[in-house]
Amino acid sequence: MALNVEVKADEVVRLVIQQLYELGYNESAERLEKESGIQLEAPAVAHFRESILSGNWTTAEGLLPSLRKSDGAGLKESKFLIRRQKFLEALENKDFPRALHVLQHELTPLGIWIDKVHKLSRLMMCSSEEQLRKESHWDGSKGTSRQRLLESLQHYISPERMLAPHRLQTLLLQAMAYQTSRCLEHNTHEAVQSLCRDHQCERTTLAYKTSYTLEGHTDEIWSLAFSNNGEHLVTASKDATAMIWETKTFTRKATLKGHSRPISFCAWSPDDSMILTVGKDHVVKLWSSDGEYLRTFEKHTKEVTACAWLSDGLRFLTASLDGTLYFWTVTGTILQKWTCHEPTDLVVWPDSSKFIVALAHCMLSCFDLETLSSEPLWSVTEDGLVTCLNLSRDGRYMLISLISGPIHLWDLEIRAVIRRYTGHQQDRMVIRSCLGGIDEKFVASGSTDGKVYIWHRYLEQLVHVLEGHKEMVNSVAWHPTHPHMLASASDDRTVRIWGL
Template identity: 30%
Template sequence: MHSSRPNGGPVGGGPDPYANHNREEVTRILIQSLNDLGYHAAAERVGQESGFEVESPDVVAFKQAVLSGSWGRSEELLCGQGARGDGLVLAPGADRNIMRFRLRQQKFLELLEQRETSRALVVLRQELTPLCQDQHQTLHILSRLLMCQDAEELRSRANWDGANGRSRQILLAQLSESISPTVMLPDHRLAVLLNEVKRSQTGECLRVLDGFDEPVSSCLWTADGQTFITGSFDKTKPICQWNLHGECVYTWPKMHRTQDIALSPDERWLVAIDEQCNLHVYNFVTREHAYHLALQVRATSVSISRDSKFMLVHKADREAILIDIETRETVQKYTGQVTGQFTIRSDFGGANENFVLSGSEDLM
C-alpha cells in the first residue's frame, strides 16, 4: 500500500479539509483502523484512491527492526540510512541521541540476559558511554547490572521483563512518542479516540483507589499508559505504582510524606518532595534511591523539563530553583512570586520551555 511519497500525502496538491479536520490525518486513521479490523483489501483500496499511506516504508522497517531486536538496522533507519537518507522525522523537541541511547540500552540488557557479558561490556563502554557522558549515575547503575548472577536477577534489578516479554513493545511505544505523527500514527488510534470520547461523555469513574490513611497529594501516568504513580501523605504508601486494575505493583520503601512527584519524560528519574524540606531523586528504571537534597525550606511543587535534564522546584520562601538532575547543581533561581497559605506551583512554559510559569497569591 506504500507509495513513493515518503511521509504520506496526496498525488496532487494539498487536500481539502474534511468537516474542519485534516483530510490526510482522518484518512490515515481510517486506513489503520480497517487494517486493525482485518479489512485489508478495503484498506488497500482506500490507500490507492486517496494517495495516502499510514506510515512511510522507513517507519514500517524501523518498527520491525525494533521488535525483532535488529539494533544496528534500527539505528540506521533512525539516523538516516533508510530510503530517504535523512532519518525519521521527529516530533518537536525530540532528541535523536536519547532515542539511540534507549536502543543501545535494550541491546545491552538483552546481551546480559543471554549471559554474553563481554559483548555487553563493549556496548556499555563504546556505545552507551559516548551518549551519556554527563549522566554518570546512569552509567553506574548500568555497570552494576554486570554483576547480576543470572537472567532472573537482571530482570528484577532492572525492572525489565526481558527480550521475550513486552520490553521491546514498551521500547517501541517510548520511541514512538518522539517520532512525528505525520509519519507514524500511534497504535489503534481510532480505538483510543473512541474510548476518550466515551469516557468524556459518560463521566464514568473507572477505578477508585482506597486504603490510604492520609490524602493523595499527586498522581501521574507512565509513558505507556499502562501504569500510574501516586504520591501520598500516608507514610505507608508514600509513592506507589499501580496498574489499570487498581493493583499496587510497587511501593517505594523510603518512608516520607510526599508533597509532590514528577517523572522525567525519558522515564529515567522519579523525583519526590516531602514536607520536611527534602527532595528525593529515584532511578525509575531500577527503583533505587539515587540521592536526596536538603532544601532548608519546604517545597510545594516539582516538575521536570522536556529534555529530562532539569527539575524546577517551587519553595515556600517565594523562590523557585532550577536544578541539574545529574550534577545536583542549582543553575537558576526565580523570585518575586508570593507564597502564603496556599500551595503554589511552578512549571516550564513556551514551545521550547524557554520561560517559567508560577502561581502567586498577589494580584501580579
C-alpha cells in the same frame, strides 16, 4: 464553543486505515489506501518496525535519521534506547564481552543520561536472568520489551512517518474523557455510553438527599472524618466528646469521653486502628478504633487546632495556637518542635516527606520531615486567614478555606491559586471544606447559612446546594470509597449523610 482548527483529510484517512488494520479488516484497509492514494506508512517505517522487533539493531539505527521529527531532535536519545535494549539482551544471553562493549563504546560515548549508564553498569553484577529482569524492570527479549521499545521510540519519530499504535482509539478515549470532565453531574467510573451522541448525566450521580441524620451530641459538631476504609465515621463536638459511627447502618459504636473542653478536630490513623482528637483543653488524646482510651499527649499550652498522621501510622504532628508544632510518636516521644505564629491547620504529604502549615498571619509554610530543619522549604502568602487545608490524594493540589471570601485550589508545583469557588457564606467562621467524588472531581463546603455547597472542581461552577441543616455547617467529609456519599456536621448538633 467553536474551535478554530482544521482537520486534515489525509490524517483522517491514515487514522481510519490504521484502525481498519488493527480491527483485522485488512482488505478494506488496503482498498482505502489504493482508492485514496494515501499510505498508512512508508516502506522505511515498516522496515524500521521489523528491525526493532527482530533485533536487527544496526539496520534500525541506520533508519533513524530519515524518521526523526522535523526539528531533528532526539537522535541520541533514540540511539540510547536501542543500545540499552542491545545491552540487556547481551546480558540475558550471558554474552558479557558484547554487553561490556556496548556499554563502553556505544552507550557511554553518547554523553547523555549518565545516571542511567551507571545503573546499567551495575547490572553486570547480576547473578541470574531473574535478578537481571527484576533490577532492570525488563521482561526479556521474548517478552514485551521490544514492543515497548518501539513505543518509547515513537516519541522521537515524526507522526507523519509513523503513527502511534491505536491512535484513533486514543483520540476517541480522550474525547470521552473530555466530555465526562465537563459534565457537571458525572460522578461514576462508568464510561460514556455512546460515541454517537454527546454525553450528559442525569441528576442521579451526586449526593443530594439526606439518607441518615445522626443524633447524639449535645452541642455543636465541629469536625468529622470517615475512616480510610470507609467503614466508620468519627465526629467531634463542642460538648467535649467524640463519637464513632458504623457506616453500614450509621449506628453509634462508641462515645469517646476524656476531654474537659470542646474537641475541635479528629483524625484516623492510616490503618484505621487509632483516632486522634484535639481541642481547647490544650491536650491531644489517642483512642483505639473501638473507642478505648490509649494515651494523652500534654505539651501545648493553648488550644490545639489540628493534627495529621504520617503514613507509617506511628508518628503524627500537632499544631497549637501557642505557636508550636510538635512531631510525636504514638508512644509519646517528641521528635521535633517547630515555633511559628499561631498555626491553624496542617497537612502531611502522602509520602510523609514534608508538611504544610497554615499560620494566623495569612502565611503557608512547607517544612521538610526528612531533615527536620527548623527553616521552611518555602513560604507563600494567602489572601486571608486560612482555616482549613485539604490535600489531594496525589499531593499536588491543596484546597484552602479562608476566614472570608472564596475557597482556593492551589497547584503546589507552581505554588499558585488555579481555581476559586464562590457562593457559600463564611462570615469569619472556621468551616472545613473537602475534595471528593470520582477522582476528586468535586469540591464541597459547609456554610453559615446552614447549607452544603458542591462545586465542579475544574469548571468552578456551583452544582448543588443541599438544604436540611437548621444552623451553620462547620465541616464536610466525602466518603473515601462511595463517591455518592457525603457527611456534614452542624451547629444544630446533627450529622447528615447525603446520598442518591
